[in-house]
Amino acid sequence: MSKKDYDVIVIGAGPTGIFTALELIKQKSGLDILILEKGTDLKRRVCPMKENPGTNCVNCPSCAIVSGWGGAGAYSDGKLSLSPDIGGNLENYIGRQALIENISYADEIYLEFGAPDRIFGVTDDKKNEFRKKAVKAELKFIPASLRHLGTGYSQVVLQNMQDYLVENGVEIRFGVNVKKLLIESDQIKAVETAAGEKITADYVMAAAGRENAEWLTKEAQNLTIETAINPVDIGVRVECPAAVTEYMTDNLYESKLIYHTPTFDDKVRTFCMSPYGEVVSENNQGLVTVNGHSHSDFKTHNTNFALLVSKTFTEPFHEPITYGKDIAKLANLLAGGVLVQRLGDLLAGRRTTKARLERSVTEPTLKGATPGDLSLVLPHRHLTGIIEMLKALDKITPGIYGRDTLLYGVEVKFYSSRLAVKDNLETKIENLFMGGDGAGITRGLMQASVSGLVIARSIMEKIN
Template sequence: MQSNHHDITIIGAGVSSIFLAYTLMNHNEHVSIHMIDLGKELSERTCGLDEGGICTCEGVCSKYIGFAGLGKSEGKFNYTNDFGGELGRKIGQQNTLDLMREVDNILCEFGGDTIHSYSTKNEKLSSRGNEAGLKVLSTEVRHLGTRLASEIFQNMYEVLKARVTFSFETRVEAISKKGNAFQLKSTSGQFTTEKLVIGTGMSGSNWLKEQAASLGLFPGKTRLDMGIRVEMKGDQLQSILQDTFETKLKIERDSFSATTYCMNPQGRIIHKHEHGLVMPDGQNAREEFTPSANLNFSLFVPRYFQSHDEAMKYSGDIIGGINQGGERIVVQRLQDFKFHINTESLEGNLIDPSLKAECGNVREEVPELYGMALIEFFGSLETLIGEPIHPDTLLYGLDAKFHEPKLPTDENFETDISNLFLIGDCSGETHSLSQAASSGIYVGNYLGGTFFQ
């Protein structure tokens, strides 16, 4: 193993890092770029979870770790400031929208234009939503799907590898700064770099916390979204979905706000594995399976914790308690939920469950906040659609979306340590593929424009 020096080193090979590297190489043909990732290159990322089985990986799971990161999963790019992160607040709303347009142009360069984009914007629905006490969040969407997303990122990899030095299956064990350069000790040898960018996403949260502490950087509050996943009649929301593939609704009260997430008309519910927890996740009807007669989504309520450890303990206690050491997920009929009684069986239920879950009492196993938010939301939703939510609607406990603790960075994503940058979800500013990619382009433009001045 040999020591290598580069102008810019990027730790993590997820979406934000890919768009950063692509932007850098287009800015300057002489800058040397090194990308390090704990996982494998895209063509080698296979896991039993991809086929609906169990994880077959040794060490880190290739479903979540490796080139393209979570961009390989569903490839859903939402171009909006309404949700998906706070990038617009950091660098400006219009600037963010312009960067998202650039993200989409790049995706289309590599084959994304074979799938048409669509818009969820609906002025009439927004007005009706306001009257019902709901905010209708809108977005432009390019939903690539797993297969096309993988093809696009493989195409990008073929271009990048001509200019970028990759170190896959490599763990960075220590980072130190000596003079104006960073020294990286890794399982593939020693590296030095003038500028260091970290884009390790959610999967690298524990690693980043350790490395940041060793450098004297300490995060602030951590956001955690949790909520009940709902499976309802496929036509229950037809009156608000007739002009769009999906919509995103938000309810705000003094004690909470809640937003629908991952709405899947004709979709199924599958197991999601993250941080050692098992949760109900939505699978889009565009994936390779027979469409269901149902619609599913999660209603997420964000909460902020003083530390990442506190957030992870909270989610682990609740969801881990539901899992009971295995893959258990609890399901309850809406009617039973309302009347505080156990669901004993789903035999004869109008909504046929797409996920095999254990009948029980979601209300007893999930903190009151999430059940209260759901009931309040359903009340407003019934006003919006003009009919009651069917009592056989199914409620699954409990889904979650994890966020990175936010380390302080300036307007260029530079930390308090000179020439150390954070991009994508690990910056705490982005929570979506589109905003993560945009942050990569943004920092790429900054570094590309300043590196040789």
């Protein structure tokens, strides 16, 4: 029979939840810790579309790509940004120097659990050379170094972490969906699952991830925890022959490029560069969106990356997640999943057909994508920004604005509303902590991991 009472409950087994538990153990706390995860463990995180290429999404109760041990990052290509300028807003809570120190500390933990000792970055010579090219193209260049795990190594590291936690007495329950946070006298007392089970704890940490950001925001509103609207990022996954982007990927790998478009002055940015990788689909609670991976064990002939248009809404609108979901729904309605279009067809005002796609120099790596017309899905403002960004990129990577460049839609980053927390990431509800991407505080693996460290130390300070 399952226990009903713990010292600490961790909601979500993504990097924030994992690093909270790891740090609590490292502090030799002796605490009784329970991790609740709606998905499955790594061995059971198998996507039917990956097992049977060319098939459509079957709407699993919990998407294996974005839910389960390791969170959405388990099947990403494992880029750990070592720069405090990339991956979230933690600097606003703990300060820049503390963030730099904690990134280094978290990086050592990844190494301890099997991360490969390889760092990609930009040399000073290449940094200056590329900055000059970027400036001439009116692009803002943010250089960064990163540790690249690759999808294969990501899963090895995450499995090692799970084994370590279990060996040290942490209980992990999979397939458990938390539905409610139970409060008494402005203090967290318990959580209630979808099955109606109530589990009590002295401390609760909620790191629901992007997929459950909407749930976490609603719970925060029920508890009268203030929220601030974060931008919503909507765009496409770009795919082209790796030879086209070699100058950029070989020298920069994952550094960011930001462009403010001439027509609408909107911010468009590159995201998640996947050299020699593949385009993949993800199921976000029934919505099929697109992403990209680079693997440690095999390479394709293509490179893919996201182009995302950032929009911050103002009063009276409070539902950026709903806005992003509705655009994704339209793509799903027209394509039955992910839609793909050649850039040349988009510019010519015609849909891509199967025959036109087969003539493309770029062979699509996502075989289940449906040829179609992105102009029927994306708002004119977003589509204009993406086209203008591709023109600017073509000045530093000639060929990216070619007619056979493929655009997959849509890619949406469902950032939660930013929840009001103290500098130690505790909410106004005593002993209730929130962190990671789902709380709107971080936007990447490394800062999500660091937020777990911050929460664990905050809990220990309160106990001591």
